[in-house]
Amino acid sequence: MTQYQQAQQGCITPAMRAAAQSEGVDPQNIVTEIAAGRAVIPCNPAHTALKPYVVGRAFRTKVNANIGRSPERSDDGSEVRKMQIALNAGADCLMDLSVGNDLSSIRQTLLAACPVPFGTVPVYEAVSRLNGESLKLTPELLLDVIKTQAEEGVDFMTLHAGLLRSHVDLAAKRLLGIVSRGGALLANWMVTHQRENPFYEVWDEIMDICRQHDVTVSLGDGLRPGCIDDASDAAQFAELDVLGELVQSCRNAGVQVMVEGPGHVPFNEIQMNMERQQQVCDGAAFYVLGPVVTDIAPGYDHITSAIGATAAAFHGASLLCYVTPAEHLALPCDEDVHAGVIAYRIAAHAADVARNLPGARERDRAISQARAQFDWNRQFELALDPDTARHRYQSARKHDAGDDYCTMCGKDFCAIRNSREAVGR
Amino acid sequence: MTQYQQAQQGCITPAMRAAAQSEGVDPQNIVTEIAAGRAVIPCNPAHTALKPYVVGRAFRTKVNANIGRSPERSDDGSEVRKMQIALNAGADCLMDLSVGNDLSSIRQTLLAACPVPFGTVPVYEAVSRLNGESLKLTPELLLDVIKTQAEEGVDFMTLHAGLLRSHVDLAAKRLLGIVSRGGALLANWMVTHQRENPFYEVWDEIMDICRQHDVTVSLGDGLRPGCIDDASDAAQFAELDVLGELVQSCRNAGVQVMVEGPGHVPFNEIQMNMERQQQVCDGAAFYVLGPVVTDIAPGYDHITSAIGATAAAFHGASLLCYVTPAEHLALPCDEDVHAGVIAYRIAAHAADVARNLPGARERDRAISQARAQFDWNRQFELALDPDTARHRYQSARKHDAGDDYCTMCGKDFCAIRNSREAVGR
Numbered sequence: 036m037t038q039y040q041q042a043q044q045g046c047i048t049p050a051m052r053a054a055a056q057s058e059g060v061d062p063q064n065i066v067t068e069i070a071a072g073r074a075v076i077p078c079n080p081a082h083t084a085l086k087p088y089v090v091g092r093a094f095r096t097k098v099n100a101n102i103g104r105s106p107e108r109s110d111d112g113s114e115v116r117k118m119q120i121a122l123n124a125g126a127d128c129l130m131d132l133s134v135g136n137d138l139s140s141i142r143q144t145l146l147a148a149c150p151v152p153f154g155t156v157p158v159y160e161a162v163s164r165l166n167g168e169s170l171k172l173t174p175e176l177l178l179d180v181i182k183t184q185a186e187e188g189v190d191f192m193t194l195h196a197g198l199l200r201s202h203v204d205l206a207a208k209r210l211l212g213i214v215s216r217g218g219a220l221l222a223n224w225m226v227t228h229q230r231e232n233p234f235y236e237v238w239d240e241i242m243d244i245c246r247q248h249d250v251t252v253s254l255g256d257g258l259r260p261g262c263i264d265d266a267s268d269a270a271q272f273a274e275l276d277v278l279g280e281l282v283q284s285c286r287n288a289g290v291q292v293m294v295e296g297p298g299h300v301p302f303n304e305i306q307m308n309m310e311r312q313q314q315v316c317d318g319a320a321f322y323v324l325g326p327v328v329t330d331i332a333p334g335y336d337h338i339t340s341a342i343g344a345t346a347a348a349f350h351g352a353s354l355l356c357y358v359t360p361a362e363h364l365a366l367p368c369d370e371d372v373h374a375g376v377i378a379y380r381i382a383a384h385a386a387d388v389a390r391n392l393p394g395a396r397e398r399d400r401a402i403s404q405a406r407a408q409f410d411w412n413r414q415f416e417l418a419l420d421p422d423t424a425r426h427r428y429q430s431a432r433k434h435d436a437g438d439d440y441c442t443m444c445g446k447d448f449c450a451i452r453n454s455r456e457a458v459g460r
Numbered sequence: 461m462t463q464y465q466q467a468q469q470g471c472i473t474p475a476m477r478a479a480a481q482s483e484g485v486d487p488q489n490i491v492t493e494i495a496a497g498r499a500v501i502p503c504n505p506a507h508t509a510l511k512p513y514v515v516g517r518a519f520r521t522k523v524n525a526n527i528g529r530s531p532e533r534s535d536d537g538s539e540v541r542k543m544q545i546a547l548n549a550g551a552d553c554l555m556d557l558s559v560g561n562d563l564s565s566i567r568q569t570l571l572a573a574c575p576v577p578f579g580t581v582p583v584y585e586a587v588s589r590l591n592g593e594s595l596k597l598t599p600e601l602l603l604d605v606i607k608t609q610a611e612e613g614v615d616f617m618t619l620h621a622g623l624l625r626s627h628v629d630l631a632a633k634r635l636l637g638i639v640s641r642g643g644a645l646l647a648n649w650m651v652t653h654q655r656e657n658p659f660y661e662v663w664d665e666i667m668d669i670c671r672q673h674d675v676t677v678s679l680g681d682g683l684r685p686g687c688i689d690d691a692s693d694a695a696q697f698a699e700l701d702v703l704g705e706l707v708q709s710c711r712n713a714g715v716q717v718m719v720e721g722p723g724h725v726p727f728n729e730i731q732m733n734m735e736r737q738q739q740v741c742d743g744a745a746f747y748v749l750g751p752v753v754t755d756i757a758p759g760y761d762h763i764t765s766a767i768g769a770t771a772a773a774f775h776g777a778s779l780l781c782y783v784t785p786a787e788h789l790a791l792p793c794d795e796d797v798h799a800g801v802i803a804y805r806i807a808a809h810a811a812d813v814a815r816n817l818p819g820a821r822e823r824d825r826a827i828s829q830a831r832a833q834f835d836w837n838r839q840f841e842l843a844l845d846p847d848t849a850r851h852r853y854q855s856a857r858k859h860d861a862g863d864d865y866c867t868m869c870g871k872d873f874c875a876i877r878n879s880r881e882a883v884g885r
Contacts, residue, residue: 332805448592
């Protein structure tokens with residue numbers, strides 16, 4: 036039985052207990068949220084290295100890091116290294132987006148060492164098995180890939196099942212068309228073969244596999260807007276309506292489900308997007324990519340999107356998929372993975388602070404106390420990225436400098452020193 | 461006569477014409493906004509290198525970069541270099557926050573080469589002249605510094621005149637007390653000498669100097685919160701009320717005025733802060749520092765604060781003072797200045813896109829068109845930081861790769877390629 040099915044029967048599973056402990060909440064909260072379909076615990080029993088987490092609006096906002104090689108960039112070991120970098124930086128879950136050869140071997144290596152929920156996009160492996168010839172895709176191949184991955188222990192899978200053939204015409208009106216890798220492949224397949232989305236033909240079988248292995252379905256948004264101009268358009272919302280139906284379909288099948296979201300969205304439309312998704316998808320956990328709030332900053336899209344992600348998490352998202360500085364330009368390198376995770380932990384935490392999630396502000400209070408006391412070590416320990424903070428402080432500091440100021444203002448002009456004098460501390 | 465006085469008489473000055481041209485608006489808009497006190501053109505006639513800009517809610521959101529040496533870090537030439545880096549990255553105005561010796565010489569060198577509005581914090585020079593012995597400060601010394609700087613051509617000056625002696629007790633209740641350099645110095649002075657804020661004793665003379673040289677007063681927020689815990693507290697809003705009175709005092713004296721704001725503010729309180737300032741200060745242009753939306757990311761405060769700055773600019777701010785990755789740790793280095801300006805141009809532009817400022821979305825549209833057409837050169841030209849974007853793309857790309865994909869997805873999986881096939885472009 037899936038976590039969803041057990042929650043509906045009121046059972047508290049070991050995974051729910053573990054998630055409750057890591058969250059610092061009563062296990063009953065977890066049961067309630069999962070039973071209502073507002074939270075998921077992606078935890079395939081075959082993923083033995085997993086320490087389960089809960090993803091949902093009632094809990095700490097989580098961060099996903101995408102890793103995975105592209106055909107242009109692949110060397111053995113690099114994705115394992117990136118996984119470790121993402122985990123060290125604090126990623127709550129990981130997706131392996133590898134395409135190309137030998138995907139099963141990479142995935143098994145990663146899964147064996149991965150303590151967090153692990154996700155994939157099965158259509159990537161399906162098309163990779165066809166050496167990139169995506170038009171040869173069949174529903175049966177998709178099903179076979181999903182089955183293989185489920186048996187290997189994948190915890191959640193992006194399925195682009197909401198993108199219908201009729202939506203492609205709507206996307207044709209866009210400036211940037213379809214920017215989801217999976218969405219574009221499927222759209223091309225549907226248009227060429229004049230067939231409906233291939234997930235439909237085998238949907239019941241997919242549900243059986245996901246229920247059997249408790250794979251959480253992450254409903255992909257193949258029509259997420261790829262630029263500000265395309266945001267919140269008819270194509271996006273037509274697909275969203277189908278995603279809302281698919282949420283019910285998953286729930287009816289006893290399968291855990293979350294929903295993916297945009298993309299590129301101007302800052303003023305983020306709240307509306309979050310509220311509309313929550314309404315259309317009946318409160319299912321929302322897993323957003325960014326959103327990027329302006330198109331003009333390639334090289335800095337970890338920042339453009341951390342801005343959007345903070346607003347998204349404040350207004351309704353539960354899981355934030357990072358965007359790295361390499362977005363729109365290249366496959367992320369090690370430094371990009373680190374920069375992306377840190378930017379997103381900032382966004383996630385800033386949103387949790389803003390929605391006054393119990394306990395969220397304690398770390399801010401503690402680091403600020405350390406700041407007031409010039410306790411630099413404590414400040415670094417509490418920092419999101421201790422090494423970077425420590426290095427910046429120490430490398431700028433003169434050898435004989437005191438601990439009660441920094442090079443920003445110097446001793447006489449240090450506001451905290453002068454403030455202490457003024458307020459008598 | 462100041463720009464404010466001339467606007468009130470309905471005159472369109474050369475500075476207003478220049479600002480209108482750079483903004484792409486009718487000069488009459490500029491006159492109206494300045495006459496109403498909702499916009500300023502910081503333009504001291506003695507600053508001959510200046511190309512005037514307008515700062516106000518009706519116009520493009522502007523970005524300020526702070527440069528200036530600290531006693532711990534000073535070598536000749538480095539601040540000139542930082543100024544150039546900030547200008548190249550697109551800073552709209554600059555503040556020289558130097559403390560230590562020989563400030564006039566640094567300032568004159570910078571001013572002679574600075575084409576954007578140039579600001580200072582006179583209390584820094586006053587205390588520097590006293591070799592850091594801030595308790596020896598006198599109102600007369602402050603006045604002398606303001607006069608000297610006005611004669612040299614400084615366009616705007618931060619005056620921490622809203623911080624009253626009675627506010628210090630409110631700040632004593634805080635976790636982090638007073639984190640404004642100028643505010644902490646003045647608070648310590650007021651408490652030690654049991655005197656009121658020294659700006660008051662010479663306020664009329666200050667107004668005379670600012671009117672004579674058309675120096676724009678930037679009312680400093682000495683009590684800006686320095687951590688999430690201190691945000692939106694009694695100390696902050698007590699000072700804000702005084703700032704509101706000082707806005708009227710400046711206007712009555714015919715002096716241009718804007719108002720500085722926080723600081724550290726949780727994301728959910730930014731809108732309220734912006735609206736309250738606009739109300740209390742009768743629509744005077746709001747010049748905000750960040751705000752930083754969480755305290756836990758030293759080393760990344762350009763990001764924590766760009767998140768806050770976007771929300772601030774969306775909800776009411778006109779000018780954003782950058783925060784660099786060095787904040788809370790060290791004096792910014794060259795790379796920090798660049799990173800800070802870029803992060804803030806992202807925030808400013810994202811806000812302008814969000815508030816649908818005429819013309820703001822055109823650049824997003826153009827770069828996205830270039831993206832759709834695989835016109836990489838055009839994409840880099842339109843990028844906020846062309847060099848970084850170009851370098852990231854080119855260094856990842858294989859020698860023999862085509863132009864119609866990047867290393868992120870590779871050729872077969874490129875969404876834009878597949879989308880073109882699907883939608884027939």
